[in-house]
Amino acid sequence: MVKICCIGAGYVGGPTMAVIALKCPSIEVVVVDISVNRINAWNSDQLPIYEPGLDDVVKECRGRNLFFSTDVEKHVYEADIIFVSVNTPTKTRGLGAGKAADLTYWESAARMIADVSKSDKIVVEKSTVPVRTAEAIEKILNHNSKGIHFSILSNPEFLAEGTAIQDLLNPDRVLIGGRETPEGQKAVQALKEVYAHWVPEDRIITSNLWSAELAKLVANAFLAQRISSVNAVSALCEATGADVSQVAYSVGKDSRIGTKFLNASVGFGGSCFQKDILNLVYICECNGLAEVANYWKQVIKINDYQKNRFVNRVVSSMFNTVSQKKIAVLGFAFKKDTGDTRETAAIDVCKGLLGDNATISIYDPQVTEDQIQRDLAMNKFDWDHPIHLQPLSPASVKKLRVTWDAYEAAKEAHGVCILTEWDEFKQLDYQRIYDNMQKPAFIFDGRNVIDPKKLREIGFIVYSIGRPLDPWLENLPAMS
Ligand SMILES: NC(=O)C1=CN([C@@H]2O[C@H](COP(=O)(O)OP(=O)(O)OC[C@H]3O[C@@H](n4cnc5c(N)ncnc54)[C@H](O)[C@@H]3O)[C@@H](O)[C@H]2O)C=CC1
Ligand SMILES: O=C(O)[C@H]1O[C@H](OP(=O)(O)OP(=O)(O)OC[C@H]2O[C@@H](n3ccc(=O)[nH]c3=O)[C@H](O)[C@@H]2O)[C@H](O)[C@@H](O)[C@@H]1O
Numbered sequence: 001m002v003k004i005c006c007i008g009a010g011y012v013g014g015p016t017m018a019v020i021a022l023k024c025p026s027i028e029v030v031v032v033d034i035s036v037n038r039i040n041a042w043n044s045d046q047l048p049i050y051e052p053g054l055d056d057v058v059k060e061c062r063g064r065n066l067f068f069s070t071d072v073e074k075h076v077y078e079a080d081i082i083f084v085s086v087n088t089p090t091k092t093r094g095l096g097a098g099k100a101a102d103l104t105y106w107e108s109a110a111r112m113i114a115d116v117s118k119s120d121k122i123v124v125e126k127s128t129v130p131v132r133t134a135e136a137i138e139k140i141l142n143h144n145s146k147g148i149h150f151s152i153l154s155n156p157e158f159l160a161e162g163t164a165i166q167d168l169l170n171p172d173r174v175l176i177g178g179r180e181t182p183e184g185q186k187a188v189q190a191l192k193e194v195y196a197h198w199v200p201e202d203r204i205i206t207s208n209l210w211s212a213e214l215a216k217l218v219a220n221a222f223l224a225q226r227i228s229s230v231n232a233v234s235a236l237c238e239a240t241g242a243d244v245s246q247v248a249y250s251v252g253k254d255s256r257i258g259t260k261f262l263n264a265s266v267g268f269g270g271s272c273f274q275k276d277i278l279n280l281v282y283i284c285e286c287n288g289l290a291e292v293a294n295y296w297k298q299v300i301k302i303n304d305y306q307k308n309r310f311v312n313r314v315v316s317s318m319f320n321t322v323s324q325k326k327i328a329v330l331g332f333a334f335k336k337d338t339g340d341t342r343e344t345a346a347i348d349v350c351k352g353l354l355g356d357n358a359t360i361s362i363y364d365p366q367v368t369e370d371q372i373q374r375d376l377a378m379n380k381f382d383w384d385h386p387i388h389l390q391p392l393s394p395a396s397v398k399k400l401r402v403t404w405d406a407y408e409a410a411k412e413a414h415g416v417c418i419l420t421e422w423d424e425f426k427q428l429d430y431q432r433i434y435d436n437m438q439k440p441a442f443i444f445d446g447r448n449v450i451d452p453k454k455l456r457e458i459g460f461i462v463y464s465i466g467r468p469l470d471p472w473l474e475n476l477p478a479m480s
Contacts, residue, residue: 002027004194005079007109009033009042009068011049011164011271011340012126012157013085018057019168021066023198030067030075035386042068050339050366053165073116081191083155084109085126089384090275098381099282101130101275105386110137114144122187125154128276130283131214134177151187153178154209156216161270162337174204177212217280221296224273226261228302234264234466235309244466245448264466266349266419266446267307269334271342271384274300307345310417311352313463314444316476318415323357326438328413330406331420331447332364332372339366342384345446346419347375353417354399361401363409365422369402376400407432415442421449434458440472 006017009031021029033039041048043062047055058066069075076082086105091097106127113123123141125134134152141150154177159167174195178188188206195204207215234244244264252259268274277296284293315322334344341347346362353360354376362372376397403409406425410416410433418425426449434441443455445464452462452470461472 002081002194003079004029004081004083005075006031006083006085006126007033007072007076008083008085008087008127009035009038009048010085010087011051011161012159013083014042014047014049015051015054015057015159015164016085016126016157016168017083018054018061018066019165020194021061021064022057024194025065027194028065028067029061030069030079032069032072032075033386034070034072036070039068039070050337051161051164052337057165073112076113077116077118079121081122081124081194082113083124083126085157087384087386088127088129088275090278090381092379092381096282099278099285101279101282103129103133103136106133106137107140110140111144113150114141117145117148117150120149120151122151122153122190124191125152125213126157128156128216128220128272128279129154129213130279131210131217133213134209149183151178151183152209153187153191154212154216155191156212158216158219161340162335169198171199171203174199175207175212175215176204177207177209180208217276217283220273220276221280221299223261224268224277224303225296225299227263227265227268228299228306230262230264231267231306231466232302234306237466238469241468243468264448265306265345265421266310266465267303267345269342269344269346271340274303274343275384304348307348308352310345310444310446310465311349311356312477313473314353314415314417314442315356317461317463317473318442321356322353322414325358325414326412327353327358327360328406328410328416329360329362330364330409330416330418330425331422332362332367332375333420333422336420336422339364339368339371341367341371341375344375344419349417349419349446350376350400354397357399359399359401361403361409361413363403363406364420365424372400372402373397407436411436412438414438415444417444417446418449419446421447425449430455430460431458434460 004027006013013031017029017031038048086109089102091100091102134154138152156175176188176191178184192204230248237244248262251257252262277299281293281297332346333339333341350360406428441460443460443462448464452464455462462470463473
């Protein structure tokens with residue numbers, strides 16, 4: 001029986017391995033992690049991440065050919081194929097701080113693999129890493145190998161949160177990069193055979209190692225660039241009376257452009273877009289490509305601009321101050337159908353409002369109060385480390401309440417901000433919300449989920465990203 005071990009039981013390691021176990025009953029899959037709490041949760045009824053469909057897959061395979069364990073060394077020792085899916089955060093200090101990827105966790109995993117291995121192994125980069133990381137990993141493994149042969153493959157993951165199980169069951173493509181040597185190609189073939197259990201052959205792409213590593217960074221940069229492009233256009237729409245939804249629809253109908261990823265928003269979030277673009281920028285700079293680096297940097301700049309612009313819209317329309325005012329925040333996760341808050345635009349928006357002395361009341365169907373408190377108290381980039389290495393007891397933010405109901409959050413509020421596109425926000429009784437708010441009642445839709453016309457009829461002053469402005473807002477500056 002082929003044995004797979006995955007180091008890192010996170011948003012990628014957990015779901016990807018669960019799907020491999022589901023589709024390959026003849027393979028034993030063990031997911032290991034240094035976080036005892038995470039492994040305990042994977043072995044319980046309350047999985048550590050919320051992902052539609054994941055519970056069913058785990059229930060079917062756990063204890064059959066899918067296992068979760070903290071005994072990292074034992075399972076690495078026994079495995080034929082080792083996936084490494086550990087954190088690759090942005091460096092916060094030293095060379096490349098604020099841009100380069102921090103490969104501490106990757107390096108320590110590689111050294112441990114070399115230490116405990118007694119047989120030849122295939123080591124697969126699942127984490128997103130800088131191009132040519134495989135070269136460094138090869139050096140660490142082979143200089144400590146005691147005569148064992150390690151084949152390194154790059155097999156980046158393209159799943160999106162909230163649709164992870166669907167993406168894994170029916171991927172647009174699986175990418176496998178390997179050395180162009182007989183051993184390298186043998187390893188590529190072995191991994192291809194795993195995916196071939198359910199992925200059609202024409203969707204399994206193979207390439208050289210560096211192309212696979214770089215393709216992952218570039219795919220995320222392209223996706224984020226589309227969002228920044230449409231968000232840049234949203235500012236122009238507000239200035240000219242055009243409607244960004246109509247512009248994006250018309251533009252996206254061109255089959256060369258396509259309709260996806262053209263929703264204007266308060267800004268993209270998630271653990272990877274910013275991190276991976278910063279990483280790409282750093283790699284360009286290291287290769288002397290300043291113009292190319294600046295080009296990609298602009299995608300992040302527009303994203304920051306969009307978040308600032310939103311906060312400024314809120315403050316300027318409410319008589320230029322939100323001090324002592326109650327603002328309800330609906331949605332804190334970085335997108336719907338996930339409880340993940342990493343790099344969510346809500347963090348920057350809430351910090352901006354708190355900075356202007358607002359009192360905020362937050363409702364999100366999947367995010368806990370503890371998580372929100374941690375997020376608002378944590379420094380940039382600190383979140384992307386194993387949970388037990390993050391700051392443990394951040395000071396709680398005093399002007400913040402978390403509720404378990406949107407109506408409760410909005411009660412007696414001066415304004416409501418919609419920051420995540422949860423479906424339930426489309427169904428709310430906005431008349432009831434309006435009746436219980438202070439007047440004038442404002443609503444700021446950072447996701448374009450509500451119908452501005454209907455809400456204006458109720459009596460709200462409405463701001464909807466990239467859409468024609470309410471007369472109230474027309475002459476107020478979005479940027480100071
Ligand atoms: N979250 C996402 O949707 C996607 C993430 N990725 C990439 O996948 C990688 C992992 O991301 P996530 O799963 O989101 O991170 P995560 O933080 O959810 O999981 C990483 C896990 O690795 C564990 N870990 C760290 N060092 C370890 C070690 N030496 N031994 C054992 N366990 C260790 C941590 O405790 C943590 O549970 C990153 O490189 C990310 O860029 C790629 C595609 C999608
Ligand atoms: O490397 C990764 O981590 C993953 O990053 C993204 O996946 P994810 O961040 O989970 O979610 P997306 O659906 O891409 O959304 C990212 C952010 O962009 C925002 N977004 C997305 C689409 C859009 O049109 N407008 C928009 O503002 C979302 O609300 C969210 O905040 C990519 O879509 C995945 O292919 C990739 O594997």
